[in-house]
Amino acid sequence: MRHLFTQIAFSKLLVVLSGALLICPAASALQFQFDLTRDQDLKECDTHRYHGRSNEAIECYEALSGNDDDLVRAEAEAALGNVRAANRLFRDASEISDNPAIKTGWGNLFLGTHQVADAIALYREALLYDPQHHPARLGLARALTDTFEGEARRELAEILKDDPNHPGALIQMARLELERKNTASARRVLDSAARYLEPYQVPPLEIYALHAAADLLDDKSIDSWTRKALDINPEYGEVFSIPAHFYIITYRYREAVDLYQSAVKVDPDFAIAHRDLGVNLLRVNDVFGARYHLNRAFELDPFDVQTVNGLRLLDGLDEMRITFADVDDVNGDPLGRVIVRLDEEEADALEPYVIDMSRRAMQLFTERYDFKLKKPMVVELYHDHDDFGVRTVSTPGIGLLGVTFGYLTAMDSPKARAPGEFHWGSTLWHEIAHVFTLEATNHLLPRWMSEGLSVYEEWNTGPLPDRMLSFAVLEAIRDDTLLPIRKLDLGFVRPSYEGQVQVSYAQAGLLCDFIASRFGHDALKALLNAFSHRVPVENALQSAVGMDAEGVDAAFKAHLDKRYGELANSLDDYQLISREAQRAIENEDWPTAVALGEDLIERYPENIARGSGYDVVDVALLELGDTDAALANRWQWFEFGGHDPEHLQKLIRELRAGGRNDDAIAVMKSLMWVMPYTTEEHAWLGEYYLAENDAQGALREFNALLAVADKDPAEAYLGRAKAALINGDTISARDEVLYALEVSPFYRPAQKLLLDLHTGIQQQ
Amino acid sequence: MKLHKATIIRCVYGMVFIGLLHALPLQFAAADTRAVIVAGLGGNAEYRAAFEQHSETMIGALQSTTTSPDHVTLLTGATSNRDSVLASLQLLTDEINELAGTEEAVDTVVLILIGHGNMNRDGWQFNVSGPDLSVVDLIGALAPINVAQEVIVASASASGGMLKSMSQPGRTIITATKSGGETIAVRFTEFFAEALGSDNADFDKNELLTVREAFTYANDATQSYFKDQKLLASEHARLEGDDAVSVTLATLGALRDAKSNPMIAALLDERSELEAAFYAVRSRKSELPEDTYYSELEAVLVQIATLQQRIDAELGNEPSGESVE
Known part of the structure; x- marks a missing residue:
């Protein structure tokens, strides 16, 4: 059936709505009409469509083109994919009638063409005419499902309050239950919906697809449901694409790809399935396959924004620099390969660092998780945050820093955000930890465990000793609002308050940290092993740490109270002192500021954020002229993981001025993981490695310098020349x-080296 | 207010240096330079202080290119008004006319405007105390100035609005914005001053900072600022004119100190010939096989380096760089 609509739609292409807005042809999922008032002629045509009888459906809908009723003609044109005509007819009809079915049909047209906001507006207008118009409310719930699940539930509840047996509302409710992995509840609701379908003349295709999704979530075969669906409609690709969605939300992209392949096999013109197949092929690093399917999706539906974003990203990928490095373990045995994709303009600066960290991470995590990667690990860094957004969720404007899809990790490069806004070294470390924990368990570990292990690795083995907890986390500890283990995943996927996702990250990290400290790192590995064998959380905990979930929750709480209780219970005092310290600074009462700042540090030494006690003490001591004490204070801040780039650069200068070159080098190395685009520090580090006769280190720094100092590259070239000389390579040096x-041409140090080389060559 | 009234003071070494600059084929074409820097209305204490600081930096740089420090005029504070600017340019015109045809002839004029500007129906205007300085004023004041090279730096908001009406052969113009529509206070000035006040922008390390180098440095730094801060760039500087590589805005390092040493001047004269040879080879890069190109380049560079060592030794400078072990 989709074949019919997309072919027709493709020939008619776009329309302009309201003067400027483009809408695109209906190449989307099959929309079932749960409207008892729908015209009987339309219902007959719908039946052909629901059963995959394309030619009959075309003839049927086309026969309605002369119908007297504008609404019938509009619906028929919409079903034929003639979006322009349908739009015009809906608009004309809405001007002379307050029938809510008109706005609802118009909203369906928008929803089917990816214009959710406009669809929502039209459904709401329909409900103004008749608050009990269930098709409008159902459309609204569908439109809200992806972004505002809570609102979608409320709309469905409204329908079910009026008609507890409304099959459309029940089906949508079941979908929401599946999003929460409540498969038993979803099945009950679906069974109920199936009993009340008859009057609507809608076949149970969507019910079968959702049953398949429930079976998939329960690790059962979906074959029986797909067979039943295809018996009704052999082109019903959604029976694969709907379950595929539930693979994606459980991070099992390879399995999702297989289902999307099946979807486009039964319905080769299913544009959304081609799009999602392309997007997920990209996630498993099949760039060639992704391009094919995104192109196909574009041919079928050229105005699906996600498809266009994906294709644009692929164009960008072609221009990225790809390098790789083979990684060995300490004995020289091969561990695996890391493939790095970087934007060309920053590749020189970042590549050596990315490869260096990937190598160290691969060596360490292979050992820590007893897992050797089976495929090359791909690391991509995007200097444009929106490219990263498209790479990960096909949409720009997301708030993430990095995402791992198994063997592929994508993240913001440091250039994607304001200088120092995030510690890109820690992010990379975090994401590579995901590669190991996801692949070691075939993506079967719960979200909290995956994120928790990555945070735990950040804290314990990562490049930054920063273990600061936000005040939101400390408040959650104080108020005992952290989620129990059984519900911790909800904190990530269905947060109930603003900031809960961040709190959940920290809680998961603390939990893993607690398990490791109490039961040893092997307990975490045992948990991973249990999850990889599909052992439920309860049993996994019992076997790994000898406690049930409640027992772990209680022990964890006691641990947090002991470790953070005093601080958490005195947060008000802390904040009061912090305000007093700021006032002391404003009043230029420097001795008081020092005393208050030191009190803040003593209470919470891990707080290295801007405005912390360290900053207060720093300002005040400098005003008092005690530069030595200020330097000691800033050094302590650094040791606790302080990484504000401005402070780091100042610290480097002061350490160098004080002759503490080794300490300065340590800070420089740290600076590179938060802001690698400085020139002075690369030059200094390069000189340091030259002095140490470390040609490789020097080359890394001067290569990076070359990338960031492209307008004045002489110093970088000279550094590379000297590094070549360390290796005895006078030809490269020349x-x-x-x-x-x-x-x-007048760069004195280079002139000197040229003459030295020239003399040497002449003497040879 | 600071007003360095132009005076006509010459020294014998200065004239030698002028001769040297004439001999240099690429960068060193200027005979003597006159410069006027105008710091416009700040509008608040922060901008006032910044404009004063930047203009001080620029004075120091430009004085390194002139035979006398008095050849650089600064108008700031209360005297930075339309009448003062026009009067200074008139004085300059008179002086240039007086010296025309003599050995002390002025070859280059640099006018730098630092501050805020805006567009009105008559075109761009530079904000000073009292009536603003208009493009029409500038066109009128600069028209009688007859020198080989004029450089105008309009480092002010909306300054791109003056480009069309001010462009003419022999005149190099830098504006902080691409058009009169970019009206937000500009950051370009800070980076332009930075270029003139250090050797960071001397990309070829020849100790002569050209207009092109200063512009490139300041423009890159400005754009980097907006990019790094994740801000939409509210200014896009422009450079128009063909003389950007031949007008010097500052001399640096040893060269700055060498102006009064005839021995050094003679060596620098020799250096300029080698530099011309260097640029001649470099200009043929695309024509020559790579090996040939670098061999020829190396030959010239070895000569330059050898000569530079003599110059540095003459100046008593320590040789820099490190030896090959």
Whole structure:
């Protein structure tokens, strides 16, 4: 049936709505009409469509083109994919009638063409005419499902209050239950919906697809449901694409790809399935396959924004630099390969760091999780945050820093955000930990465990010793509002208050940290192993730590109370002191500011955020002229994981001025993981490695310098020349020094080296 | 207010240096330079202080290119008004006319406007105390100035609005914005001053900071600022004119100190010839096989480096760089 609509739609292409708005052809999922008042002629045509009888459906809908009723003609044109005509007819009809079915049908047209906001507006207008118009409310619930689940539930509840047996509302409710993985509840609701379908003349296709999804979530075969659905409609691709969605929300992308393949096999013109197949092929790094299916989706539906975003991203991927490194363990045995994709303009600066960290992470995590990667690990960094957004969820404007799809990790590069806004080294470390924990369990571990382990690795083995908990987390500890283990996943996927996702990250990290500290790191591995064998959380905990979930919750709470209780219970005092310290600074009462700042540090030494006690003490001590004490204070801040780039750069200068070069080098190395685009520090580090006769380290720094100092690259070329000399490579050294002098012919140090080299060559 | 009234003071070494600059084929074409810097209305204490600070930096730089520090005029504070600016330009015109045809002839004029500007129906205007300085004023005041090279730097909001009406052969113009529509106070000035006040923008390390180098540095730094801060760039600087690589805005390092040493001047004269040879080879990069190109480049560079060592030794500078072990 989709074949019919997309072909017709493709020939008619776009329309302009309200003067400027484009809508696109209906190549979307099959919309079932739960409207008892729907015209009987339309229902007969719908029946052909529901059963995959394309030619009959076309003839049937086309025969309605002369119908007297504008609404019937509009619905028929919409079903034929003639979006322009349908839009015009709905608009004309709505001008002379307050029949809510008109606005509802118009809303359906928008929803089917990816314009959710407009669809919602039209459904709401229909409900103004008749608050009991169930098709409008059902449309509204469908439109709200993806973004505002709570509101969608409320709309469905409204329908069910009026008609507890409304099959459309029940089906949508079942879908929401499945989103929460409440499969038993979903099945009950679906069974109920099936009993009341008859009057609507709608076949149970969607019910079968959702039953299949429930079976999939319960790790059962979905074959019986797909067979039943295809018996009714052999082109019903949703019986695969709907369950595929539930693979994706459980991070099992490879399995999702298989289902989408089946969807486009039974319905080759199913644009959304081609799109989602393309997007998920990208997630498993099949760029070629992704391009094919996104192109196909574009051919079928050129105005699906997600498809266009995906294709644009693929164009960008072509221009990224790809490098790889093979990683060995300490004995020289091969561990695996890391493939790095970077935007060309920053590749020189970042590549050596990314490869270096990936290598270290691969070596460490292979050992810590007893798991050797079976495929190359792909690491992508995007200097445009919106590209990263499209890469991960096909939509720009997301708030994430990094996402791992198994063997593929994508994240913001440091250039994607304001300088110092995030510690990209920690993010990379966090994401690579995901690669191991996801792949070691075939993506079967719960979300809290996956995030918790990555946070735990950030804290314990990552490049930054920052273990600061936000005040929101401390408040949750104080108020005992952390979620129990059984419900912890909801904190990530269905947060009930603003900021709960961040709190859940920290809680999961603390929980893993607690398990490791109380029962050893092996207990975490035992948990992973249990999850990889589909052992439920309860049993997994019992076998790994000898406690049930409630027992772990209680022990964890006691641990947190002991570790953070005093601080959490005195947060008000902390904040009061913090305000007093700021007032002391404003009043230039420096001794008081020092005392208050030190009190803040003593209470919460891990707080290295801007405005913390360290900053108060720093300002005040500098005003008092005690630079030594200020330096000691800033050093303590650094040791606790302080990573504000401005402070780090200042610390580097002060350490160098004080002759503490080794300490300065440590801070420089740290700076690179938060802001790698500085020039001075790369140059200093390069010189340091040269002095240490470390040609590889020096090359890394001067390569990075070359990338960030592209307008004045002479120093970087000279550094590379000197690094070449450490390796005894005078030919490369001569080349590099000529590159330096080619751009800066009067650069004295390069001139000197050229003459030295020239003399050496002559003597040879 | 600071007003360095132009005076006509010459020294013998200065004239030698002028001769040297003439001999240099690319960067060193200026005979002598006159410069006027105008710091416009700040509008608040922060901008006032910034404009004063930047103009001080620019004075220091430009004085390094002139035979006398008095050849750079600064108008700031209360005297930074339309009448003062026009009077200064008139004085400059008179002086240039007086010296025309003599050995002390002025070859280059640099006018730098730092501050805020805006567009009105008559075109761009630079905000100073009292009536603003209009493009029409500037066109009128600069028209009688007859020198080989004029450089106008309008580092002010909306300054791109003056480009069309001010462009003419022999005039190089830098504006902080691409059009009169970019009306937000500009950051370009800060980076332009930074370029003139350090050796960071001397990309070829020849100790002569050209208009092109200063512009490139400041423009890149400005755009980097907006990019780094994740802000929509509210200004896009423009450079128009063909003389950007031949007008020097500052001399740096040893060269700055060498102006009064005839021995050094002679060596620098020699250096300029080698530099010309260097640029000649470099200009043929796309024509030559890579090996040939770098061999020829190396030959010239070895000569330059050898000569530079002599110059540095003459100046008593320590040789820099590190030896090959």
